[in-house]
Amino acid sequence: MKIKFIRFNENAKLPIRKHYSDTGADIYMLKRGSIAPGETQVIPLGFGIDVPNGYTARIQTRTSIAKQGIFIQQCAIDAGYKGEIHMIITNIGDTDFSWQWNDRLGYIEVYPCVYPDFVEELGEERGQGAFGSTNGDKRESVVW
Secondary structure, rough: OOOOOEEOOOOOOOEEOOOOHHHHHHHEEEEEEEEEEOOOOEEEEEEEEEEEEEEEEEEEEHHHHHOEEEEOOOOOEEOOOOOOOOOEEOOOOOOOOOOOOOOOEEEEEEEEEOOOOOOOOOOOOOOOOOHHHHHHHOOOOOOO
């Protein structure tokens, strides 16, 4: 699959997979920056991509960055969106985090996407409890 790269900043670099079997393509930062603990920033990446219909893309945090307390929000990049992609980054650590031009904080992945039609439920087969609500289920347990 080939995906068209749309440049919004002349310094934006094409995302690159370091190895053929890598799931994601590394994203290179346009400029240096820093983020304080507890802070969230929206950082323009200087490019967009033409995601084909039937697919979605997401930006993931690189493992080496995540272990430093940096989290990149995994928002969907829809097919049909042709604008500039931004990275939403949050410092959940307890120290300032800095990066330089050309550093790789995240990578972009592309996934097949299912487009469900949502319909109103006519009956209720399950309880309305949330997390762990099946623990109160009265059915017999299965032992493996």
